[in-house]
Amino acid sequence: MLHHLQIWLASARYSVTRTLMFRFDFFLWATVELVWMGVNLLLISVIYGHTDSIAGWSKYEMMLLVGTAMLIQRLLFGFFWSSLFDTARNIRSGHFDFFLAQPGNVMFMTTTRKLDLDSLVNTFVAAGVVIYAAVQLGLQPGPGDILLYLLMIGCGLLIHYSALVLTISLAFWITNAQGLEGSYFTLFEFSRLPRQAFKGAANVIFVWALPAVIVSNIPAHTLLHGFEPRYALWLFGATVAWFALACTVFNRGLRRYSSASS
Amino acid sequence: MFPVLAKYRQAFLIGLQSNLVYRWNFALRGFFSLFHLVVVFILWSAAYEGQTTIGGFDLAQTMTYFVVLLMMQFFIGAFNEDYQISEEIRNGLINQFLLKPVNYFLYRFSIFLAARLVSGLLILIPLAVAYPFLHDYLSLPDEAWRLGLGLPAMLLAALIQFSIAYCFGLLTFWFLEIQGFVILSLAVESVLGGQIFPLDLMPDWVFRLAQYLPFYYQMYFPVAIFTGRIDQALAVQGLGIQLGWVALLLVFNHFLWTRGLRRHTAVGG
Numbered sequence: 141m142l143h144h145l146q147i148w149l150a151s152a153r154y155s156v157t158r159t160l161m162f163r164f165d166f167f168l169w170a171t172v173e174l175v176w177m178g179v180n181l182l183l184i185s186v187i188y189g190h191t192d193s194i195a196g197w198s199k200y201e202m203m204l205l206v207g208t209a210m211l212i213q214r215l216l217f218g219f220f221w222s223s224l225f226d227t228a229r230n231i232r233s234g235h236f237d238f239f240l241a242q243p244g245n246v247m248f249m250t251t252t253r254k255l256d257l258d259s260l261v262n263t264f265v266a267a268g269v270v271i272y273a274a275v276q277l278g279l280q281p282g283p284g285d286i287l288l289y290l291l292m293i294g295c296g297l298l299i300h301y302s303a304l305v306l307t308i309s310l311a312f313w314i315t316n317a318q319g320l321e322g323s324y325f326t327l328f329e330f331s332r333l334p335r336q337a338f339k340g341a342a343n344v345i346f347v348w349a350l351p352a353v354i355v356s357n358i359p360a361h362t363l364l365h366g367f368e369p370r371y372a373l374w375l376f377g378a379t380v381a382w383f384a385l386a387c388t389v390f391n392r393g394l395r396r397y398s399s400a401s402s
Numbered sequence: 403m404f405p406v407l408a409k410y411r412q413a414f415l416i417g418l419q420s421n422l423v424y425r426w427n428f429a430l431r432g433f434f435s436l437f438h439l440v441v442v443f444i445l446w447s448a449a450y451e452g453q454t455t456i457g458g459f460d461l462a463q464t465m466t467y468f469v470v471l472l473m474m475q476f477f478i479g480a481f482n483e484d485y486q487i488s489e490e491i492r493n494g495l496i497n498q499f500l501l502k503p504v505n506y507f508l509y510r511f512s513i514f515l516a517a518r519l520v521s522g523l524l525i526l527i528p529l530a531v532a533y534p535f536l537h538d539y540l541s542l543p544d545e546a547w548r549l550g551l552g553l554p555a556m557l558l559a560a561l562i563q564f565s566i567a568y569c570f571g572l573l574t575f576w577f578l579e580i581q582g583f584v585i586l587s588l589a590v591e592s593v594l595g596g597q598i599f600p601l602d603l604m605p606d607w608v609f610r611l612a613q614y615l616p617f618y619y620q621m622y623f624p625v626a627i628f629t630g631r632i633d634q635a636l637a638v639q640g641l642g643i644q645l646g647w648v649a650l651l652l653v654f655n656h657f658l659w660t661r662g663l664r665r666h667t668a669v670g671g
Contacts, residue, residue, distance in 0.1 A: 337448035
């Protein structure tokens with residue numbers, strides 16, 4: 141564990157040095173992400189200009205939900221996205237060999253190699269959105285509530301990470317599924333919707349079968365209405381299940397890997 | 403006249419063939435766009451709960467807007483033309499066009515038209531599959547003038563879409579990497595082009611201001627004509643402004659091309 145932490149810290153130092161070398165890129169990409177976050181908030185603002193409630197959620201409750209979804213998304217992009225995106229490409233090209241020779245767990249080594257500081261900077265903006273919405277709603281969460289919320293954000297991050305690992309693991313079997321991981325963006329859109337808006341088949345698919353909705357809705361619900369054991373258990377159970385599935389599928393895929401011809 | 407057009411016809415045919423190679427990529431993208439449509443449907447259905455209209459339009463009219471918007475994105479939207487142009491400049495592939503009697507803008511535009519023809523026809527497949535679920539939420543106006551004005555608006559919108567992508571591609575003469583600029587611009591284009599929400603839902607002064615910007619004409623305008631969100635007088639006036647923006651962008655493209663070429667260094671073949 142300590143050994144992997146040391147490796148991760150070395151990678152993080154490298155990422156910071158690299159970012160400092162390309163400062164303009166850092167500012168540009170941080171701005172790009174900031175503007176896109178603004179677009180999501182603008183959509184909420186425009187809709188609430190014409191209605192008071194979306195599936196029973198008021199404007200600031202919705203803002204808190206969207207802020208939570210953005211927080212998880214920024215963390216995913218900051219800690220894992222580049223490495224995961226590269227992993228799929230490396231499997232297809234055969235450059236994945238390099239990671240097999242490294243002194244650590246292959247999945248850890250290949251999916252945690254790069255940090256995107258521009259995304260991590262914007263986690264503060266997303267957190268600011270959540271805090272602003274909470275203040276507008278007059279919420280006064282205690283330290284325990286905040287800790288639980290952060291723990292749930294961690295679960296949401298791990299679920300998204302697991303789902304992405306599953307997606308890129310397809311490259312072990314289907315080498316021409318290029319761009320599939322890019323389509324993962326679509327799933328993020330569901331995270332910004334209130335669970336109560338899903339009805340019928342959409343409820344079964346996106347709330348129960350896929351974890352797209354619960355990752356953001358359960359933390360937001362906890363902050364808004366307090367701790368509910370059944371929701372917490374649902375999220376923690378989903379985290380364990382999705383992470384276990386991701387590890388299993390990735391390791392199965394690893395057995396199939398045969399370098400450039402994989 | 404016709405020999406001049408013949409070479410661009412060939413470029414169009416080559417574009418058609420090379421884009422048919424990527425038919426599965428377009429089909430996959432079309433399939434994932436249906437997920438976006440599901441998100442739109444869930445969000446707007448929830449917003450319409452307890453009220454019959456938003457901004458003067460009912461749920462069916464709003465859903466029709468988003469379905470036609472999706473079709474339009476595949477028929478006239480610039481996908482990755484900016485990156486393709488950027489790559490050709492960076493790799494020196496544009497050198498061949500400097501020595502031949504081929505206009506680079508027209509060559510790329512011919513390929514763009516071919517690509518959109520392929521992607522546009524392919525999006526009809528997932529939409530046809532989704533039609534049984536969608537048909538209750540589709541409400542298209544039946545006035546003939548909408549087709550008469552909507553089709554030229556669509557063609558001019560394609561020209562604006564391509565011209566903006568072309569401008570960003572040409573930025574490679576000055577910057578090594580254009581991806582950040584493109585995605586930043588995409589956010590502005592998406593909002594002011596009505597791709598996130600119908601522009602008429604914005605405060606009135608923002609909507610009126612947007613009508614003087616090119617983004618309004620690159621997507622919202624043709625979609626609004628087809629789906630009945632703007633009347634005939636506004637459509638005719640809009641066509642005039644749209645034509646003005648096309649002319650301005652073409653001049654600006656030519657300016658960027660000639661200035662960019664002064665900085666360009668052709669090495670090797």
